[in-house]
Amino acid sequence: MTIALIAEEAGVSVPTVSKVINGRPEVAPETRQRVERLLHLHGYQRRVGQADGPAGLVDLVFSEIESPWAMEIVRGAETAAREAGASVVISVLHTHAGPGRDWLERIAARRTDGVVIVASRLSAGLQRQLSARSMPFVVVDPEGEPPPNVASVGATNWNGGLAATRHLLELGHRRIGIIGGPADMLCSRARIDGYRAALETAGVAVAPELIRRGDFLVDSGRDQGRELLALADPPTAVFAGSDLQAFGVLEAARQRGLRVPEDLSVVGFDDLPLAQSAWPSLTTVRQPLQEMAALATRMVVASGPGAPEAKRVELATELVVRESTAPPRH
Amino acid sequence: MTIALIAEEAGVSVPTVSKVINGRPEVAPETRQRVERLLHLHGYQRRVGQADGPAGLVDLVFSEIESPWAMEIVRGAETAAREAGASVVISVLHTHAGPGRDWLERIAARRTDGVVIVASRLSAGLQRQLSARSMPFVVVDPEGEPPPNVASVGATNWNGGLAATRHLLELGHRRIGIIGGPADMLCSRARIDGYRAALETAGVAVAPELIRRGDFLVDSGRDQGRELLALADPPTAVFAGSDLQAFGVLEAARQRGLRVPEDLSVVGFDDLPLAQSAWPSLTTVRQPLQEMAALATRMVVASGPGAPEAKRVELATELVVRESTAPPRH
DNA sequence: CTGAAAGCGCTTACAG
DNA sequence: CTGAAAGCGCTTACAG
Numbered sequence: 001m002t003i004a005l006i007a008e009e010a011g012v013s014v015p016t017v018s019k020v021i022n023g024r025p026e027v028a029p030e031t032r033q034r035v036e037r038l039l040h041l042h043g044y045q046r047r048v049g050q051a052d053g054p055a056g057l058v059d060l061v062f063s064e065i066e067s068p069w070a071m072e073i074v075r076g077a078e079t080a081a082r083e084a085g086a087s088v089v090i091s092v093l094h095t096h097a098g099p100g101r102d103w104l105e106r107i108a109a110r111r112t113d114g115v116v117i118v119a120s121r122l123s124a125g126l127q128r129q130l131s132a133r134s135m136p137f138v139v140v141d142p143e144g145e146p147p148p149n150v151a152s153v154g155a156t157n158w159n160g161g162l163a164a165t166r167h168l169l170e171l172g173h174r175r176i177g178i179i180g181g182p183a184d185m186l187c188s189r190a191r192i193d194g195y196r197a198a199l200e201t202a203g204v205a206v207a208p209e210l211i212r213r214g215d216f217l218v219d220s221g222r223d224q225g226r227e228l229l230a231l232a233d234p235p236t237a238v239f240a241g242s243d244l245q246a247f248g249v250l251e252a253a254r255q256r257g258l259r260v261p262e263d264l265s266v267v268g269f270d271d272l273p274l275a276q277s278a279w280p281s282l283t284t285v286r287q288p289l290q291e292m293a294a295l296a297t298r299m300v301v302a303s304g305p306g307a308p309e310a311k312r313v314e315l316a317t318e319l320v321v322r323e324s325t326a327p328p329r330h
Numbered sequence: 331m332t333i334a335l336i337a338e339e340a341g342v343s344v345p346t347v348s349k350v351i352n353g354r355p356e357v358a359p360e361t362r363q364r365v366e367r368l369l370h371l372h373g374y375q376r377r378v379g380q381a382d383g384p385a386g387l388v389d390l391v392f393s394e395i396e397s398p399w400a401m402e403i404v405r406g407a408e409t410a411a412r413e414a415g416a417s418v419v420i421s422v423l424h425t426h427a428g429p430g431r432d433w434l435e436r437i438a439a440r441r442t443d444g445v446v447i448v449a450s451r452l453s454a455g456l457q458r459q460l461s462a463r464s465m466p467f468v469v470v471d472p473e474g475e476p477p478p479n480v481a482s483v484g485a486t487n488w489n490g491g492l493a494a495t496r497h498l499l500e501l502g503h504r505r506i507g508i509i510g511g512p513a514d515m516l517c518s519r520a521r522i523d524g525y526r527a528a529l530e531t532a533g534v535a536v537a538p539e540l541i542r543r544g545d546f547l548v549d550s551g552r553d554q555g556r557e558l559l560a561l562a563d564p565p566t567a568v569f570a571g572s573d574l575q576a577f578g579v580l581e582a583a584r585q586r587g588l589r590v591p592e593d594l595s596v597v598g599f600d601d602l603p604l605a606q607s608a609w610p611s612l613t614t615v616r617q618p619l620q621e622m623a624a625l626a627t628r629m630v631v632a633s634g635p636g637a638p639e640a641k642r643v644e645l646a647t648e649l650v651v652r653e654s655t656a657p658p659r660h
Numbered sequence: 661c662t663g664a665a666a667g668c669g670c671t672t673a674c675a676g
Numbered sequence: 677c678t679g680a681a682a683g684c685g686c687t688t689a690c691a692g
Contacts, residue, residue, distance in 0.1 A: 002669060013679045018671060028677055056440055057419065065405055066603070068398045075395055078422050087436065088420045089387070092408050106386065106417065218607045247607045254609060273396070277548045277577045279584060279609060332685060343663040348687060358661055 001042045010035050056086045058297055059107060059115045063096045067216060067244055068272050069289065073118055073140065076293030084301045086113060096143055096182070098123050107135075114300030116293070119143060119185070122150060136303040138296040144184050146312075153296045153313045155287035157187045160317035161194025161239075164267045164285050167319055168237045169202045172327045173265060177210040177228040177235035179221060179245055188213075188241055191269065195239060210235055214245060221248020229256050229264070236328040237265035243272045246282055246324070261326035271320055280323035287317045331372045340365050351463070353435035370462040386416045388627055389437060389445045393426045393473075397546060397574055398602050399619065403448055403470065406623030414631045416443060426473055426512070428453050437465075444468075444630030446623070449515070452476060466633040468626040474514050476642075483626045483643045485617035487517045490647035491524025491569070494597045494615050497649055498567045499532045502657045503595060507540040507558040507565035509551060509575055518543075518571055521599065525569060540565055544575060551578020559586050559594070566658040567595035573602045576612055576654070591656035601650055610653035617647045 003017040010017065012031060019027050020035040021044075027035075038044075058081050062070055074090065081088045089112070093099060098121040107115070114136040121143045127150065130137050139152040146152050168176050178195050181188035192211065199206050209231060214220025221240055225248055228235055240246035246268030250260055258264045260280055268275055271286035292315055333347040340347065342361060349357050350365040351374075357365075368374075388411050392400055404420065411418045419442070423429060428451040429437075437445070444466040451473045457480065460467050469482040476482050498506050508525050511518035522541065529536050539561060544550025551570055555578055558565055570576035576598030580590055588594045590610055598605055601616035622645055 004669080014669090015671075015679060016677090018669095019678095022671080026677060031677080056436060059417075065401060065408070068401060068604075071395060071398060071401045071404075074401075074404070074420060075422070078395070078420055082422070085436070087389075090404060090408055090418045090420055092405075092412070106415070218603075244607075247604075250609065251607060273548075274398075274577075274604065277574075277581060279580065334685075344685090345663060345687075346661085348685095349662095352687080356661060361661080 001044050003044075006035065006038050006042065006044060010038050057089050057112045058086050058300055059089045059091060059112050060293075060297075061091045061093065061099055061103070061115060061117045061120065063093050063098075063118070063120045065090075065092050067242070068274060069216070069242065069244070069270060070118075072270075072272065072289035073293040076290030077116060077297045079290070080294035080297035081301070084298065086301055088297075093120065097121055098143075099126055104129055114138075114303065116140060116296045116300055117142075118293075121184075122146060136300050138299045140292055140296045141185075141187050143182075144186060146186075151299055151311055153292050153299070153315070154187060155292060156314045156317050157190035157287075158194040158197075160269065160285040160287065160319075161191035162198045163194075163317070163319040164191075164239050164269070165195045165198035166202075167283070167321065167325065168239065168265060168267065169198060169204065171237075171265065171325060173235075173237040174204055174328075175207070175210065175233065175235040175237070176204075177212065177238040179212045179214055179224045179228075179238065179240050179249070181213070181216050181241045183213060191241065214241070216242040216245060218244045218248040218251075221245030222251045223248070225249035225252030226255070229253065229258070235264075237267070237325070239267045239269075241269055243268035243270045243275045243278075243282060243284055245269075246275075246284065247278060250278070250280075250324075261324050263329060265325040265328070267325060275320075276322070278324075283322045283325040284320055285317050286320050288315050291315055331374050333374075336365065336368050336372065336374060340368050353437070355435060366459060366462040370458065373464070374462075375464055387419050387440070387442045388416050388630055389419045389421060389442050390623075390627075391421045391423065391429055391433070391445060391447045391450065393423050393428075393448070393450045395420075395422050397572070398604060399546070399572065399574070399600060400448075402600075402602065402619035403623040406620030407446060407627045409620070410624035410627035411631070414628070416631055418627075423450065427451055428473075429456055434459055444633065446470060446626045446630055447472075448623075449473060451514075452480060466630050468629045470622055470626045471515075471517050473512075474516060476516075481629060481641055483622050483629070483645070484517060485622060486644045486647050487520035487617075488524040488527075490599065490615040490617065490649075491521035492528045493524075493647070493649040494521075494569050494599070495525045495528035496532075497613070497651065497655065498569065498595060498597065499528060499534065501567075501595065501655060503565075503567040504534055505537070505540065505563065505565040505567070506534075507542065507568040509542045509544055509554045509558075509568065509570050509579070511543070511546050511571045513543055521571065544571070546572040546575060548574045548578040548581075551575030552581045553578070555579035555582030556585070559583065559588065565594075567597070567655070569597045569599075571599055573598035573600045573605045573608075573612060573614055575599075576605075576614065577608060580608070580610075580654070591654050593659060595655040595658070597655060605650075606652070608654075613652045613655040614650050615647050616650050618645050621645055 007017045119141045212224040268282045268284035275282040337344045337347045449471045542554040598614035605612040
């Protein structure tokens with residue numbers, strides 16, 4: 001939006017618009033008002049030179065970055081952006097409700113090549129506004145069901161849930177607890193469904209009291225783990241929703257004087273670098289977080305102005321067996 | 331001061347000066363340097379349509395982001411930037427040599443309010459180039475001795491090393507191993523000096539074989555820890571250079587069948603969120619990473635165009651005693 | 661790697 | 677009050 005365009009729309013000359021912008025006195029009040037309204041309407045901002053190639057920026061939007069999980073996402077996005085000659089801008093919203101108007105206005109004030117939204121809700125309004133500004137976007141691990149025409153990247157969570165649960169069943173476990181993430185996280189629901197499928201296939205009844213929810217952090221693993229272990233008929237194995245949650249379950253087991261894996265088997269999800277260094281080292285479902293973020297970033301920078309192809313990609317998860325799982329005692 | 335005047339003084343054309351300012355690659359190195367010196371000398375600032383406003387971007391430059399340590403820095407910087415109405419751009423250089431020409435050209439191609447350089451070397455050349463472009467910058471935890479006129483933020487590493495070592499001495503330990511970071515990290519040298527000071531004050535001889543170096547990651551803690559525990563007269567306590575290194579030492583102790591803290595005391599450094607969840611929970615020296623990054627970010631955005639006041643700030647460290655330290659057996 | 665020429669968005673001086 | 681014309685600082689496309 002240039003003053004030339006504003007001038008045309010207002011039916012005045014370029015110098016007149018310039019005078020309004022600069023508060024010169026010699027402009028007729030009606031003219032001034034008409035021009036001001038148009039300036040405001042179009043959100044006019046002075047533009048220097050005429051660079052306007054790609055901005056070299058990809059916006060990476062988190063709801064929270066408390067977990068080392070987020071660091072893996074940042075690493076993947078940064079690598080892919082750098083390879084494309086771009087840099088990553090981090091925003092943390094501190095809400096799962098998705099980016100709001102504040103954020104959108106800030107983003108609009110500078111240029112960006114595109115937006116990667118991580119583990120957050122994408123409202124229809126935001127989708128429309130991003131599209132209106134020709135900002136391509138991709139959602140990583142969407143919260144809730146993403147609209148069908150939105151590009152997204154995730155992992156094969158259902159398969160991961162299935163593989164983890166089967167591993168425990170094969171070891172001989174029958175009472176298997178599960179701690180999921182927030183109820184509206186799609187990835188978490190898929191894992192729980194994989195857990196159910198494995199149990200049902202094996203002819204093991206699904207016990208509602210063994211299915212718990214928390215956020216993905218250590219504390220919720222400890223709290224839910226404690227409750228599971230305090231049950232009259234406690235589980236002999238727990239499948240946690242994240243590696244951090246699994247660390248919390250390890251803590252709960254220690255507090256009860258249980259040894260892992262002799263008295264309790266624990267499986268995590270993510271395979272963060274720290275999963276190897278924990279004690280006992282963690283059996284977990286690896287999801288390729290760096291690759292997921294890198295792919296989303298590449299989709300966004302490759303798409304140029306205009307929406308990227310709306311497709312859903314799921315990268316493979318893989319069970320990594322370490323020391324935290326073993327057959328149950330009897 | 332216009333680019334036309336600079337061009338005349340440098341004996342080049344106006345477009346050439348424009349290319350230098352915008353980080354275009356097609357300028358001969360000698361030409362670039364001559365022009366940069368003049369830009370800096372005259373304190374050049376782009377004058378078109380005077381305002382242009384702040385870019386709303388702070389560049390946060392890491393050499394590596396493998397550790398959750400980096401996440402704490404990101405969180406602090408992001409919070410401070412958001413409070414100032416700005417966003418954080420992440421760059422990872424994958425070298426400790428500090429930002430090079432590549433990076434500088436990319437940065438110059440867009441606007442930035444300033445640069446926070448984390449745990450990297452700041453070359454005189456880079457310092458000159460940032461100044462030439464009126465980009466304020468602050469170094470967090472500088473590698474090597476930073477030039478005296480450079481603003482930097484760190485922690486009271488010497489005091490931290492002193493406090494950790496005193497804690498172990500007070501518990502009765504006399505053979506205390508230490509694993510530092512890379513030899514040219516200033517923060518690491520300060521901690522080792524604090525360790526020496528505590529030993530000397532207590533009249534305990536400093537044993538060279540007990541002083542080790544690694545990077546700050548888990549593997550180096552495990553490797554150096556293993557070597558320390560394999561000594562003919564092994565230490566009864568180890569002060570690690572980071573919490574991750576301490577996790578590695580815990581692993582080395584387990585591999586040797588030693589219990590912590592009964593057979594070996596371990597102290598970390600940083601107090602990452604995970605230090606509480608480890609087992610045993612880690613006695614460590616807390617450094618306020620988020621506050622350090624937030625302060626550096628605020629210094630950079632507050633300084634406006636032109637260099638920030640060149641000052642060195644050290645935030646306080648604090649010993650946090652948990653379960654990984656105890657009196658030695660005898 | 662360099663710069664003459666054309667062009668950008670915007671401002672100013674001035675004629676009407 | 678208004679706008680055609682000249683001008684400003686700067687950038688870009690391109691020929692050499």
